[in-house]
Amino acid sequence: MQRKNWLVTGVSTGLGRAFAEAALAAGHTVAGTVRSEEDLRAFEGFKPGYAHGRILDVTDDHAVSRVITEVEQSVGPLDVVVANAGYGLEGTFEETPLTEVRRQFEVNVFGTVATLQAALPHMRQRRRGHLMAVTSMGGLMAVPGMSAYCGSKFALEGILEALGKEVAQFGIHVTAIEPGSFRTDWAGRSMSRAAHTIDDYDTLFNPIREARQKASGNQLGNPAKAGEAVVHITSVDRPPAHLVLGSDALRLVTAARTAVDKDIRTWEALSRTTDFAEGAQL
Numbered sequence: 001m002q003r004k005n006w007l008v009t010g011v012s013t014g015l016g017r018a019f020a021e022a023a024l025a026a027g028h029t030v031a032g033t034v035r036s037e038e039d040l041r042a043f044e045g046f047k048p049g050y051a052h053g054r055i056l057d058v059t060d061d062h063a064v065s066r067v068i069t070e071v072e073q074s075v076g077p078l079d080v081v082v083a084n085a086g087y088g089l090e091g092t093f094e095e096t097p098l099t100e101v102r103r104q105f106e107v108n109v110f111g112t113v114a115t116l117q118a119a120l121p122h123m124r125q126r127r128r129g130h131l132m133a134v135t136s137m138g139g140l141m142a143v144p145g146m147s148a149y150c151g152s153k154f155a156l157e158g159i160l161e162a163l164g165k166e167v168a169q170f171g172i173h174v175t176a177i178e179p180g181s182f183r184t185d186w187a188g189r190s191m192s193r194a195a196h197t198i199d200d201y202d203t204l205f206n207p208i209r210e211a212r213q214k215a216s217g218n219q220l221g222n223p224a225k226a227g228e229a230v231v232h233i234t235s236v237d238r239p240p241a242h243l244v245l246g247s248d249a250l251r252l253v254t255a256a257r258t259a260v261d262k263d264i265r266t267w268e269a270l271s272r273t274t275d276f277a278e279g280a281q282l
Contacts (some may be wrong), residue, residue, distance in 0.1 A: 005031070005078050006023045009033045009082045009085040010033060010058075012035065012042075016171045018226055019082055021046065022227025022228050024051055024232045025034040029052070032053055034056070041053070053117075059111050061114045064115055065114070065118040081256055083111070083133040084134045085107065085115075085215050086112070088192065090145055090209065094193040095184075103153070108156065116123075116133065123172050125173065129172045131167075132219070133175075133176060138252050139156055141253050141256030180245060182221030182246065183218070197278075221248070226246075
């Protein structure tokens, strides 16, 4: 096995911790970002000499660039970067203040973009590397009451797909990781909730919220196995552009994409009416 240097953001808990632990267990070196000294010590204690903690707020663009440059110099050239840091925001579209929508995008989208942009020049110069980001099954399908969260993950999907096509010529792979429901604290501590203000949505949204809360701690997905899956794709010659994790994600994403395909087929004739009689095809 070729040992690699990883950087994973948000390794204190959840899937970020699972990805880091799986990489360390496989013999790789991991630089993991955390938000506190306590979390830093805990992470480095997991495998001294191989686990390197760094305190980082991914919404601080300059700090992201500084940390990745420092890790490249002190830990070693990065082979794999996993932009994992993010959080959930629950609340119907009409109830969610713009300030909270902007914060959701600041962390989930721009924090990820800053991380990948900071790592990319190093990989491009070496003509190799693997960039990954955790989107969600909510980046390929949407559920009521999570418009801001799903919007942020849909945005990442578009960014990652275009990025992958841009950097393939440099020997750099790009993967969007799309987890379903995993047994982490995502639905608990990592879930922010917009204030309830409109009763009209209760009949639709309350059962969805209650089901998510009830399932918290008993989700289908095993984080350790997710970590093993992510480590596995870094060892193959042609890793996927999309890695859906969990049978629930497979079912829901497939249903959502089938619905999109149905709309396209149903309205294909109308779509074609908007062309000039003669024009350039892309």
